[in-house]
Amino acid sequence: MNQTSRDGFTSSFGVLVATLGSAVGLGNIWKFPSLTGANGGAGFLLVYLLATLLVGLPVMIVETMLGRAARANAVSAFDRVAPRRQWWWKSIGWMGFAAALLILAFYSEVAGWVYAYVFKAMAGQIATTDRQVAGAVFAELVANPLSSLLWQWVVLAVTGSIIMFGVARGIEAVTRRLMPLLFILLLVLCARSLTLPGASAGLSFLFSPDLAKITPAVVLTALGLAFFKLSIGMGCMLTYGSYFRDNQNIPLTATRVMFADLSVSLLAGMAIFPAVFAFGFEPAAGPSLVFMTIPAVFTAMPGGTLFMTLFFILTAIASVGAMLSLLEVPVAILSERFGLGRKRASLTTIAAVAALGVPAALSSSLTSDLKVLAMNPFDLFDFLSSNVLLPLGGIMVCLFVGWVYGLPEMARQLSNDGALRNQRLVSVVFLLVRFVAPLSIAAVLLHGLKLF
Numbered sequence: 074m075n076q077t078s079r080d081g082f083t084s085s086f087g088v089l090v091a092t093l094g095s096a097v098g099l100g101n102i103w104k105f106p107s108l109t110g111a112n113g114g115a116g117f118l119l120v121y122l123l124a125t126l127l128v129g130l131p132v133m134i135v136e137t138m139l140g141r142a143a144r145a146n147a148v149s150a151f152d153r154v155a156p157r158r159q160w161w162w163k164s165i166g167w168m169g170f171a172a173a174l175l176i177l178a179f180y181s182e183v184a185g186w187v188y189a190y191v192f193k194a195m196a197g198q199i200a201t202t203d204r205q206v207a208g209a210v211f212a213e214l215v216a217n218p219l220s221s222l223l224w225q226w227v228v229l230a231v232t233g234s235i236i237m238f239g240v241a242r243g244i245e246a247v248t249r250r251l252m253p254l255l256f257i258l259l260l261v262l263c264a265r266s267l268t269l270p271g272a273s274a275g276l277s278f279l280f281s282p283d284l285a286k287i288t289p290a291v292v293l294t295a296l297g298l299a300f301f302k303l304s305i306g307m308g309c310m311l312t313y314g315s316y317f318r319d320n321q322n323i324p325l326t327a328t329r330v331m332f333a334d335l336s337v338s339l340l341a342g343m344a345i346f347p348a349v350f351a352f353g354f355e356p357a358a359g360p361s362l363v364f365m366t367i368p369a370v371f372t373a374m375p376g377g378t379l380f381m382t383l384f385f386i387l388t389a390i391a392s393v394g395a396m397l398s399l400l401e402v403p404v405a406i407l408s409e410r411f412g413l414g415r416k417r418a419s420l421t422t423i424a425a426v427a428a429l430g431v432p433a434a435l436s437s438s439l440t441s442d443l444k445v446l447a448m449n450p451f452d453l454f455d456f457l458s459s460n461v462l463l464p465l466g467g468i469m470v471c472l473f474v475g476w477v478y479g480l481p482e483m484a485r486q487l488s489n490d491g492a493l494r495n496q497r498l499v500s501v502v503f504l505l506v507r508f509v510a511p512l513s514i515a516a517v518l519l520h521g522l523k524l525f
């Protein structure tokens with residue numbers, strides 16, 4: 074085990090910011106609004122909140138706990154904590170490895186759009202409230218194979234060069250300063266968006282649920298989003314947990330991250346949906362939603378170009394924190410299990426993502442007709458990771474902790490060897506991961522995939 078690569082987090086605040094840096098990302102600003110819009114609004118939000126509280130939070134707690142107990146990457150961790158070393162538990166780590174690469178393949182593309190929009194915003198090319206114009210600008214960007222690939226490579230070059238130096242240095246220090254700025258800017262945006270004429274239609278879309286719109290497929294998507302948002306079900310929180318300090322209060326940290334992450338999503342939703350309705354955009358526009366509405370909101374306010382540029386810069390930064398945590402999963406596995414140096418492990422991972430990223434980046438141009446399960450590569454990678462691999466990983470983590478690892482060891486770990494008085498809380502989390510979470514994830518998966 075290469076201990077020198079485990080720089081680890083240096084303070085309790087460092088742990089919180091790094092973990093929040095993994096959770097907060099394009100998931101809040103891009104995925105949450107587009108999925109909420111495409112799946113009918115408030116009903117989807119309600120299911121997503123339930124999934125986050127009843128399944129997401131407990132899984133996040135136990136996954137982080139396993140990482141800290143093992144102090145190893147997502148695969149090797151199970152060598153250490155599985156008593157009889159049953160090989161299949163290690164598949165959780167390998168599934169996480171695959172999921173990380175799939176997510177990175179499309180995530181880096183969306184981050185590429187964000188980078189491109191920084192420059193478009195500065196140049197004043199997206200200063201419009203006209204949805205035809207806004208739509209055309211976005212369509213032109215994604216339909217150009219060369220610029221799609223180039224922006225993706227820029228993103229990979231930036232994140233790849235940071236990950237080589239480890240997790241704690243570099244971007245973590247940057248996000249620590251810029252995360253509050255993201256909050257402030259979102260608040261400004263919300264204030265502007267909520268005072269637009271016609272804003273209330275957006276709010277009722279977001280907050281008054283129409284239960285008829287909740288189908289099994291919608292529930293599966295909401296569950297998938299809960300996993301994606303909290304970076305769980307794929308060894309990412311486990312890997313981060315392995316860098317936690319011994320005296321970190323894991324349940325408290327996870328709860329704080331969950332609430333902070335939810336607030337960012339809700340703020341993004343409150344910035345976007347009023348504008349959608351005020352300017353006549355289509356809430357179900359999908360991935361392009363944020364790229365059309367955010368410019369519209371800013372264009373309608375003084376100093377719009379500056380705010381718009383800042384917004385995309387901060388979104389780009391938020392995406393970097395999340396991407397670093399995604400990269401860390403394969404990088405830690407490659408460097409610790411295969412003895413690759415940090416640098417070679419990083420380069421190998423980036424190369425793999427760049428290769429997988431080609432079909433994803435070209436999904437609106439050359440590979441748009443390459444359909445598997447009626448989805449282009451971009452949508453397929455997203456679907457396979459969020460709606461299949463992450464929930465499956467989540468079930469396995471729950472079964473492992475609930476039925477193999479057991480309550481006594483879990484109570485010892487989560488109370489930091491008895492230093493924290495949280496037995497009751499731990500028993501509730503234990504019941505959730507032993508029964509409630511695995512059964513509900515399994516039911517949602519089977520129904521949502523129409524296997525049952």
Ligand code: PFF
Nearest residue numbers: 096098099100302304309395
């Ligand atoms: N949670 C990140 C976001 O919402 O943008 C994305 C993500 C990061 C997913 C890390 C999974 C992961 F392991």
